Amino acid sequence: MALLAVLFLSVPLARAAEPDPADWAGLTAKARGETVYFYAWGGEPRINAYIGWAADQVVAKYGITLKQVKVDDTSSVVSRVLAEKAAGQTSGGAIDLIWINGENFAAMKREGLLLKEGWADKLPAWKHVDVAGKPTVINDFTVPTDGLEAPWGMAQLVFIHDTARLATPPRSLAALLDWAKANPGRFTYPQPPDFHGTTFLKQALYAVAPDRAALSAPVTDASFSAVSGPLFAYLDALHPVLWRSGRAFPQNSAAMMQLLADGETGIAFNFNPAAASNAIANGELPETVRTYVLDGGTIGNTHFVAIPFNSSAPAGAMVVADFLMSAEAQAHKQDPNVWGDPTVLAVGSLPADEKARFDALDLGIATLTPSELGRTLPEPHPSWTTRLEQAWSARYGVE
Helix, strand or coil, rough: HHHHHHHHHHHCCCCCCCCCCHHHHHHHHHHHCHHHHHHEECCCHHHHHHHHHHHHHHHHCCCCCEEEECCCCHHHHHHHHHHHHHCCCCEEECCCCCEEEEEHHHHHHHCCEECCCHEEEEECHHHECCCCCHHCCCCEEEEEEECCEEEEEEEECCCEECCCCCCCCCHHHHHHHHHHCCCCCCCCCCCCCHHHHHHHHHHHHHHHHCHHHHHHCCHHHHHHHHHHHHHHHHHHHHHHHCCCHHHHCCCCCCHHHHHHHHHCCCEEECCCCCCHHHHHCCCCCCEEEECCCCCEEEEEEEEEECECCCCCCHHHHHHHHHHHHHHHHHHHHHHHCCCCCCCEEEECCCCCHHHHHHHHHCCCCCCHCCCCCCCCCCCCCCCCCCCCHHHHHHCCCEE
């Protein structure tokens, strides 16, 4: 029996016929009436509201029912698809569409958990994706996407300060340390593995790494040792002058932003360049708040949607992914009163009526223009994320 089990597991899983975006009329006809279960992080009400708006649009336009399943940690979604594959469930999976990037995409690609290569770059809306200007739309944390996921939005780390309290903020990690020492308790960052907290660690890596090229390759003991020494020397100097002397950390970006709003801290940061404008518009931050970036650039990436190999509604999922890339959906998403998430499209390539959607947007009083955002630093290879989080936890042991 054990031998039979081994033989069974060694046979490649058969897949049902997959929809072909080249036959878009046929695909949309097949998708009509399908229900697409979209597993997406549910921690931000504005994002949830945007997904609800998208659901209204796709049911009206295509007859597709889109249901958001709110998750706290995308890695749990990856584990569920992996468990379905291990059980031989090649169709009828619980998950049809996933909001994903980084190490979770790398894991799903490595384990063969995604729909066939080359569907995303064959969608009708793909022709306006800014591949040349935004290369992370085809390279997810250095891992080639190979058409396995469709770009949904852009992100870049920005720092936030209240000009009424801090007129000239520090524009480098070294200057931030000096400022924190001169203003103890006025800075903090979310506790890793919170996404924003880990991003701060990666930004610090760029500041202290003796060889930045090592960050684009899979982490090794040697490369981590070379980088972790300078990184933890920096953090060891920073932590004693953090909020609560580095003995406690905010759990997420929202908590960090609240500390700024309450005047407990003087600097915060966010991965959405429009976050401060959003907060001002909603009365959460004063109108004197502005954003800035560090000299030399800040980390940026693309976030995507992907379809599991055993999706119950792959045609419907493709139609939803295409709609999310459309000028209509991208412009609505970039509105800071809605979400403020930057577009993946090359706006200049759009037809005049669609370009007008973006031209009409007021990005908000605290949102930097694309030129002001400056240089975007690429995400390190996904393997660095886990290694950094483990080392941080082992060293600082904050519960």
